Amino acid sequence: MKKHLTLSQRIHNAEGAQAAEYLHSSHSFLHGATHCWEEFGPLWSHSDDVSWGHGYGRWRGYKGVTWHMVSQYNWRGMSPYHEMYEKVPEIIWLKDFRSLSEVAMHTLGTDIVEVADDGKTARASFVTPGVVYSALQPNMKYKGGALWERYGSDFIYEDGEWKYLHEQVCPDIFGSFDVINAGADLYKNLVNPPPPRPEIPPEQLDDIVRDRRLTDPGPLHNNYNPVQTIQDTCPWPEPYVTMDNNNTYTKKL
Amino acid sequence: MANNTRFTTEELVGRFEDRRDVKNLMGKYVVSILLKREPTMFETFWSKKDDICLGVNEGYYQGAAAIKDYYKTIDKYTVATRDLMVKLFPKETAGKTPEQLYGIGPFEDRSINNAVIEIAADGKTARGMWSVIGNVTDVTVRGPVSHWVCGTIAADLIRENDKWKIWHLLYLEDVKSPTGHNWSEGKNPYPELPEFAPLAAISLPQPNVKKVVRERYSVNRPFTKLPRIPEPYDTFAETFSYGI
Amino acid sequence: MTTKIKKTYYTEDERILRVWDIEDIKDLMGRRGFYVASDMRREELNDLWVNSPKYRKTASLGSNWGYYVGMDNISNYYVVKHIADRQKVLDAYCAAHPGVENRRENLGYGCMSFHPVGTPLVVLSGDGYTAKGNWYVAGQDSTWQPGGPAECRWINDRLAVDFVKENGQWKIWHLVISNDLQIVAGEDLNNKPTIPVPGTDPIENEFLAGNPTIKMQTHNPVMNWSDGYPFFLTPYFHFEDEISYGPEGHPNIDKYQEK
Numbered sequence: 110m111k112k113h114l115t116l117s118q119r120i121h122n123a124e125g126a127q128a129a130e131y132l133h134s135s136h137s138f139l140h141g142a143t144h145c146w147e148e149f150g151p152l153w154s155h156s157d158d159v160s161w162g163h164g165y166g167r168w169r170g171y172k173g174v175t176w177h178m179v180s181q182y183n184w185r186g187m188s189p190y191h192e193m194y195e196k197v198p199e200i201i202w203l204k205d206f207r208s209l210s211e212v213a214m215h216t217l218g219t220d221i222v223e224v225a226d227d228g229k230t231a232r233a234s235f236v237t238p239g240v241v242y243s244a245l246q247p248n249m250k251y252k253g254g255a256l257w258e259r260y261g262s263d264f265i266y267e268d269g270e271w272k273y274l275h276e277q278v279c280p281d282i283f284g285s286f287d288v289i290n291a292g293a294d295l296y297k298n299l300v301n302p303p304p305p306r307p308e309i310p311p312e313q314l315d316d317i318v319r320d321r322r323l324t325d326p327g328p329l330h331n332n333y334n335p336v337q338t339i340q341d342t343c344p345w346p347e348p349y350v351t352m353d354n355n356n357t358y359t360k361k362l
Numbered sequence: 363m364a365n366n367t368r369f370t371t372e373e374l375v376g377r378f379e380d381r382r383d384v385k386n387l388m389g390k391y392v393v394s395i396l397l398k399r400e401p402t403m404f405e406t407f408w409s410k411k412d413d414i415c416l417g418v419n420e421g422y423y424q425g426a427a428a429i430k431d432y433y434k435t436i437d438k439y440t441v442a443t444r445d446l447m448v449k450l451f452p453k454e455t456a457g458k459t460p461e462q463l464y465g466i467g468p469f470e471d472r473s474i475n476n477a478v479i480e481i482a483a484d485g486k487t488a489r490g491m492w493s494v495i496g497n498v499t500d501v502t503v504r505g506p507v508s509h510w511v512c513g514t515i516a517a518d519l520i521r522e523n524d525k526w527k528i529w530h531l532l533y534l535e536d537v538k539s540p541t542g543h544n545w546s547e548g549k550n551p552y553p554e555l556p557e558f559a560p561l562a563a564i565s566l567p568q569p570n571v572k573k574v575v576r577e578r579y580s581v582n583r584p585f586t587k588l589p590r591i592p593e594p595y596d597t598f599a600e601t602f603s604y605g606i
Numbered sequence: 607m608t609t610k611i612k613k614t615y616y617t618e619d620e621r622i623l624r625v626w627d628i629e630d631i632k633d634l635m636g637r638r639g640f641y642v643a644s645d646m647r648r649e650e651l652n653d654l655w656v657n658s659p660k661y662r663k664t665a666s667l668g669s670n671w672g673y674y675v676g677m678d679n680i681s682n683y684y685v686v687k688h689i690a691d692r693q694k695v696l697d698a699y700c701a702a703h704p705g706v707e708n709r710r711e712n713l714g715y716g717c718m719s720f721h722p723v724g725t726p727l728v729v730l731s732g733d734g735y736t737a738k739g740n741w742y743v744a745g746q747d748s749t750w751q752p753g754g755p756a757e758c759r760w761i762n763d764r765l766a767v768d769f770v771k772e773n774g775q776w777k778i779w780h781l782v783i784s785n786d787l788q789i790v791a792g793e794d795l796n797n798k799p800t801i802p803v804p805g806t807d808p809i810e811n812e813f814l815a816g817n818p819t820i821k822m823q824t825h826n827p828v829m830n831w832s833d834g835y836p837f838f839l840t841p842y843f844h845f846e847d848e849i850s851y852g853p854e855g856h857p858n859i860d861k862y863q864e865k
Binding site: 365366367371374375377378381473475476477478479491493495512514536537542543544545546547579580581582583584585587588591 | 618619622623625626629630632633635636637639640641643644645646703712713714715716717718720722723724725744746748750755756758774790791792
Binding site: 110111116119120123126216217218219220221222223234236237238255257281282287288289290291292293295296299333335336337338339341345 | 371372375376378379380382385386389390392393396397398447451454455458462463464465466467469471472473474475495497499500501505506507508524540541542552
């Protein structure tokens with residue numbers, strides 16, 4: 110129990126702990142539907158301190174985060190409309206096309222949540238067993254994979270509301286559902302490595318990084334394989350007094 | 363579904379903090395398995411009470427000695443797995459210390475949700491029940507194989523020095539079956555691999571209280587209800603236990 | 607939407623009680639998950655759903671294919687029909703296994719249900735009398751079938767729920783189990799046809815066989831989530847029909863009623 114805080118502080122922090130779950134669940138559903146602006150508009154801080162990271166790198170600052178997670182993502186979401194209109198004309202009556210590309214449903218479990226003693230921030234880690242799928246493809250079959258990830262998220266109390274501040278996504282396992290066996294398949298690849306992918310020339314690599322506008326190029330986290338060392342990229346939050354570089358999922362540079 | 367109006371505002375705040383701490387504790391427990399922290403899990407998570415027990419499908423590890431031995435054996439197995447993987451893949455593991463390589467091979471990813479938590483009115487104990495869905499990769503004589511896991515965790519917890527500790531823990535699996543296959547077939551399609559034969563030398567200790575706590579699902583399993591769900595209670599003496 | 611909420615001020619006592627209301631609702635749905643796994647459907651309706659006549663009349667259980675409205679209709683489908691379906695499975699099981707007695711206690715032999723709720727998103731009304739929640743279920747059903755392995759199916763559902771407080775306890779009032787995805791264990795989702803052969807969806811067949819009170823397509827999973835139902839939650843002050851997860855809140859209910 111946090112008896113070193115006043116009752117008012119403890120009530121505020123209880124609401125903050127609940128808000129951390131609420132905001133992350135909101136993200137899960139809105140992201141699932143590719144409703145990007147509905148998430149990044151009202152639910153995120155708009156400050157330069159925000160960040161969104163994945164295994165391949167991180168964007169810092171609201172401009173960079175929304176460039177990837179809103180502008181690019183929204184476009185990707187709607188792009189199947191033109192391809193699929195011929196095959197499934199009823200899609201013209203849909204309420205919102207953005208979900209046409211896929212449902213990326215990252216369910217949440219194993220929640221571990223802490224709120225800072227100063228009541229200004231909160232932190233949470235999750236395990237997310239997910240399925241990313243789409244029913245609408247040109248070949249008129251589903252496409253889909255199981256995707257298991259871990260999350261580390263920071264939240265901030267701003268202008269009387271809790272908002273998302275940092276998100277670090279750590280993908281661990283991905284493959285066709287329900288045929289993949291990550292352990293056995295990856296072991297086979299270690300014993301008999303598949304032909305290597307063509308190397309991307311360094312000058313093109315820079316283009317890719319620049320085009321992605323990553324501020325922190327990755328890798329920040331590797332997928333599981335049987336010789337991958339243990340990764341604690343998003344360590345669970347411990348009780349803390351105030352957010353600093355020891356208590357954050359995005360250290361200040 | 364306790365009657366919240368019987369508690370003062372301060373008590374309600376404390377009970378929420380306890381609830382959050384209980385959820386955090388169980389989350390840390392399953393993530394610790396993922397991070398292969400068995401060497402420290404007993405000290406970190408378990409109560410000092412004499413009647414602690416860890417229940418699994420095949421019985422109970424009753425008492426500190428049995429539970430410590432359980433974690434110690436897993437640690438020994440983790441070391442043996444590491445050494446075997448280093449021998450099989452010297453190029454991929456070159457340049458790293460044994461400590462850095464500890465834990466390579468398996469990947470025990472478990473998500474716990476569907477929680478029901480009850481904090482005793484007297485604040486001294488708590489109980490919780492969770493569903494578990496897992497993608498658990500073990501390294502055995504068949505090599506690395508991933509399994510779908512569906513199960514239940516039920517726990518009694520006790521407050522010691524203002525921290526919650528596990529008193530009795532039930533970890534029960536209904537399904538543990540290779541991913542990419544029908545779990546009711548009851549067979550493992552992955553053959554034993556000779557390069558992994560050395561792992562047969564180490565096996566988990568049997569529970570010191572042998573009892574079929576729960577059969578895993580099969581086409582011939584009678585319908586089997588879950589353990590009793592936690593109910594609101596005042597003191598531990600008046601409620602049921604997940605221990606023996 | 608007419609129930610947009612302005613920032614509402616509560617005392618500290620009220621704030622912590624509201625925090626606990628949301629936690630109690632999360633526990634309620636956790637209990638439901640365990641009741642489902644233990645096949646305690648009758649107990650679920652008794653313990654976790656509304657009891658007062660006013661709410662029993664308007665309670666509903668919905669899916670992609672319509673709604674059962676009123677607790678009697680819900681019970682007839684969710685309990686009575688389910689027991690009958692399980693009995694058919696048991697009849698076949700006992701015919702194949704003469705050593706197993708064909709009695710009520712053996713219903714569910716060779717079967718399993720696992721529908722745990724995760725991703726909790728709960729909104730308490732400004733006035734504190736109702737609440738709404740969304741959860742996601744990554745679950746499975748396993749059903750014995752003669753001559754081979756069980757039919758084991760991964761099932762992904764989105765749950766959309768309205769709650770109301772009765773005698774100080776939260777109860778389920780409207781529940782929509784919106785199926786997104788189902789895949790037979792061990793089969794490749796990438797081979798599943800987008801448009802299913804009519805009459806081959808076992809979840810649809812099971813729901814419609816009970817003769818729902820309102821038969822209408824509420825959600826088409828072929829469109830992913832683009833049809834907008836169940837709709838996402840937003841904060842609200844006072845419950846109104848237009849935000850209900852009962853049939854009255856479905857955007858197409860007027861078209862259904864015109865028919």
